[in-house]
Amino acid sequence: MILATLYSFLASLGFAIVFNIRGKNILIASIGGSFSWFIYLLMQNLHNSNTVSLFVAAFLVSIYSEVMARLFKSPVTTYTICGIIPLVPGNGMYYTMYYTISGNINKSTLTGLQTLTDAGAIAIAIVMVSSLSKLLFLKKKKVM
Amino acid sequence: MDTNRVLNAATKAGKMMLESGGETYRVEETMVRISLALGVKSIDVYATPTVIILSAKDEHNNNHSTLQRTYGATFNLDKISKINDLSRSIERKHLTIDDLEREISVIEHQKGYPDVLTILSSALAAGFFTLLFSGSIKDFFCAVFIGAIIKYTIISLSKFSVYSFFINLVGGMEAALLAILLYKLNLCTHYDKTIIGAIMLLVPGLAITNAIRDTINGDLVSSVTRTVEAVFIAIGIAVGTGMVFKICFRLFGGMNL
Numbered sequence: 092m093i094l095a096t097l098y099s100f101l102a103s104l105g106f107a108i109v110f111n112i113r114g115k116n117i118l119i120a121s122i123g124g125s126f127s128w129f130i131y132l133l134m135q136n137l138h139n140s141n142t143v144s145l146f147v148a149a150f151l152v153s154i155y156s157e158v159m160a161r162l163f164k165s166p167v168t169t170y171t172i173c174g175i176i177p178l179v180p181g182n183g184m185y186y187t188m189y190y191t192i193s194g195n196i197n198k199s200t201l202t203g204l205q206t207l208t209d210a211g212a213i214a215i216a217i218v219m220v221s222s223l224s225k226l227l228f229l230k231k232k233k234v235m
Numbered sequence: 236m237d238t239n240r241v242l243n244a245a246t247k248a249g250k251m252m253l254e255s256g257g258e259t260y261r262v263e264e265t266m267v268r269i270s271l272a273l274g275v276k277s278i279d280v281y282a283t284p285t286v287i288i289l290s291a292k293d294e295h296n297n298n299h300s301t302l303q304r305t306y307g308a309t310f311n312l313d314k315i316s317k318i319n320d321l322s323r324s325i326e327r328k329h330l331t332i333d334d335l336e337r338e339i340s341v342i343e344h345q346k347g348y349p350d351v352l353t354i355l356s357s358a359l360a361a362g363f364f365t366l367l368f369s370g371s372i373k374d375f376f377c378a379v380f381i382g383a384i385i386k387y388t389i390i391s392l393s394k395f396s397v398y399s400f401f402i403n404l405v406g407g408m409e410a411a412l413l414a415i416l417l418y419k420l421n422l423c424t425h426y427d428k429t430i431i432g433a434i435m436l437l438v439p440g441l442a443i444t445n446a447i448r449d450t451i452n453g454d455l456v457s458s459v460t461r462t463v464e465a466v467f468i469a470i471g472i473a474v475g476t477g478m479v480f481k482i483c484f485r486l487f488g489g490m491n492l
Contacts, residue, residue, distance in 0.1 A: 095366075095367060098363045098366045098367045099363070101360075101363045102359075102360045102363035102364050102367060103360075104356070104359075104360075105357055105358075105359045105360025105361075105363065106356075106357075106360050106440075108348055108353065108356035108357075109310060109357050109360065109386075109436075110256075110310040110311075110312050110441070111255075111310055111311040111312055111314070111347045112312050112313055113313045116316075128367070165316045165319075166258075166261060166312070166316055166319055168256075168315075168444060168445070168448070169312045169315075171444055172312070172440055172441055172444050175440060176438075176440050177364075177367065179435070179438050179440055181364070181431050181434055181435045181438050182368060182431055184434075184438075184469060184472070184473065185427065185430060185431045185434065185476070186427075187473075188473040188476055188477050188480075189480065191477070192477045192484070193484070210443075214443070214447050217444070217447050217448070218447060218450070218451050221448065221451055222451060
């Protein structure tokens with residue numbers, strides 16, 4: 092599990108450079124990536140379904156990104172993208188394609204639906220966090 | 236105050252942000268912030284991933300408008316961050332239009348990471364994704380090799396402004412073809428893990444994230460455009476890998492890959 096976290100850190104690091112992130116932001120963004128994968132594995136070890144694990148991981152990493160964006164005054168996307176990248180269901184996409192090509196319609200529909208649900212879970216997690224943070228932020232502005 | 240110059244600078248900043256992969260609301264907000272800070276009376280901006288329309292009133296109530304077509308999106312989150320900072324610092328540091336124009340052109344001419352570094356880092360990213368999806372150490376090296384070739388193809392194809400669907404199709408084909416070839420040569424143990432690691436480089440992460448964020452902010456036109464873009468990229472990858480698989484099944488017969 093620690094090894095997997097290290098792998099996801101390095102993978103996100105690669106992506107951070109591909110996305111042209113610079114300076115200390117590279118490190119913060121890659122830590123986000125390893126954090127999300129760690130949470131995902133942790134949730135799976137606690138016998139949660141794949142979708143729930145993805146949702147919780149995406150939710151927490153979005154909170155992390157929002158906090159870091161406020162702290163270091165960078166756009167939120169800088170951190171969100173690298174944090175979310177390891178969770179993106181590339182696995183599911185591949186197997187959906189594979190089963191479709193090999194003519195196994197039952198399995199391809201199943202994995203296709205699962206992939207869509209997974210992607211939806213991640214999307215909803217991002218939506219919830221950024222809507223909540225917007226609410227909090229507005230409240231702060233009015234008070235001040 | 237020269238309204239035309241201000242609006243030109245704002246449009247240039249907006250165009251750069253949009254082409255670096257910024258969210259729609261951030262582009263609109265930045266352009267409004269720049270213009271208002273430099274003394275434009277009122278302004279309306281409408282941005283989509285392909286066009287920015289801007290209309291403003293100066294102090295004599297004359298209307299000015301610009302329309303800027305934008306082409307393609309690259310990834311340069313650093314540029315977005317810098318322009319965002321710049322627009323916020325205008326009021327704080329009392330920048331004039333000359334300072335702003337200078338700063339914008341500095342950011343515009345700033346070079347991204349050299350191609351070699353990008354290729355190297357995406358190769359490593361592909362390799363570590365393979366390990367993440369429980370590939371073996373042999374698969375790691377295969378994915379690194381394939382990842383480097385895919386990134387090289389992306390960079391060289393985008394110089395000819397090829398449509399992104401085709402780029403992803405070629406990327407998917409390369410991933411599948413090379414992985415199966417290496418598998419046949421007995422250099423990798425799981426061709427599927429290798430392919431998954433390699434196609435993670437093509438997965439439209441930025442397009443999806445931006446589509447979601449545009450949806451929340453109510454920029455529905457942009458969100459639909461970006462969702463379609465993401466879906467087409469995904470279809471491109473699937474078609475690319477699928478074509479190679481289909482051909483291989485025909486050549487080698489059945490599923491005994």
